[in-house]
Amino acid sequence: MKALVKRRWRRAGRAEADRTETFLKDYEYYCVTACAKFLNRQSAKDHVWHLTDQEGTVSALLLHYGRALLPVFGKTGDIPLPHFMKNFLGRIPIHAVQGLLKDAAILENAMENLGYQAKDRRTYDLMALDKAPAQSGSGEFPPGLILRRPEFTDMDALFPLQAGYEQEEVLPKGAEFNAALCRLTLSRILSNEQALIACMDGRVVGKINTNAAAFSRTQIGGVYVLPEYRGRGIAGCMTTRFAGELIAQGRGITLFVKKENVPARAAYQKAGFSAVADYRISYYQ
Template sequence: MSWRPASVGNEQRLVAFLCRDEVRCAGASARVKAGERGCTAFVEEAAGAIRGALVATAAGLVLPVLPEGIGDRLGLAGLLGGLHMPVHSIGGPETGVAAVESVMPLPPTTRIEYRLMQLARPAWAGAAVHASAAAAAEGVRVRRSGGADAALLFPLQRAYELEEVVIDPALFSDAACLKLLRQGLRTELVFHATRDGRPLAKAGTNARGYGVDQIGGVFTVASERGKGLARIVMAALLEAIFAEKPAACLFVKKSNAPAIALYERLGFTTVGGYVISYYGI
């Protein structure tokens, strides 16, 4: 067994490996599918078969796909130590992340645990079931977001990142946030709700795999929470996803009871744990 960069010769086998249980590795498969710049995929093979994979991004994010655990521990440790960008974070199903953590020279400085949830097209009840007559009566409108909506949605994206994503607020950058938002509006499915032109809630994909889209960035402004806005925006997003893909997934902090309740009302079920470990912050 040994780890090596994925090549053109085994690309099809890598895709088949990722798609065996894509809900658990949508972040990795989406990057392979898109050919993300600066992103490298590695595979561990045994007897000509892929038994593990790892995707490393230019930003230092490592996404392990290790359904059978690690075979070549020394090889993986050497691979991680030789990456062009030092490991900044590790994200994925909890068993895979724990396996990679075990060969890192130091423990993570921050570790956040989530639920991994999925919804398959056959279990989707349809957007009409989740419509809100009250929101419609108040003039709330939901539509797909586009590149021209970056300025409109930036306050929501900024608030979302500071509340749900950023570990150290001192490291937050408005410019970086806006850049990523613009990129997402070009490449992802994003929907938002407004009233009188004011943005109230949003939801979108953050990884578009082969047969699974991963959802993220679900956010409602604090003054509008509890009114069902996230539910109708999510419903619009799921309709768009299921027009193209058979499944959707997301991960949500285990402590976020209101969000978990929302996703369960939409039909999502928990399939396991998900972890993001950070190094140096």
């Protein structure tokens, strides 16, 4: 009889960085956020755990970044409960679990067994694009629409869009909008991310930006058009132009969109994006 291969969770240190990276690269297509967090981790604050066998082969990862847990469980079906979870969750508050639906569900069940109850759960279509977007994705270019790079002088004009995006798409149920934090997020986007804005009638009416960069893929998000300008194809124009620029840089593109957001899903599909998996974000605090 073949002996069972014993697996256990281990904290991944600097010596295991190469193994961690190799494992994540195999699943980058489905976990751009986790890969980006790994590449930007701060060892004093963030944690990475491996599920390994006796020979050190990695079959699953769990990343802690900020107040979020990001599971990357690969093809592993039977995930043993990490022995450290109870003590860890007792010391460090967790705000969110984020990852593929199948992975997030495993972690959610483990957390429920430890007394954690999600306050809000959102399921998305994870979509991907790996070639130049279909030019038909933008439809007819709306008269008077100008697409350009944002500048810091656009901060005040962009704030209502970032605020609207966070309130409609980001904040979990019952959470209060924080204007100061929103401005800090917008400043970080303008400083560190690639972005494109849409202008019409002398005002900024739409925005799109990157929000994570992994090994070979970039994730886009923050797509928002002022309510009074929706239905004119602006989001499709922004997505097609922006995605085309990223593809020209040699990057694959990922995004996730709420399943109930039919107009957005249609716009992304017209641009050439395909749904590749179900994605989940669950909020706890």
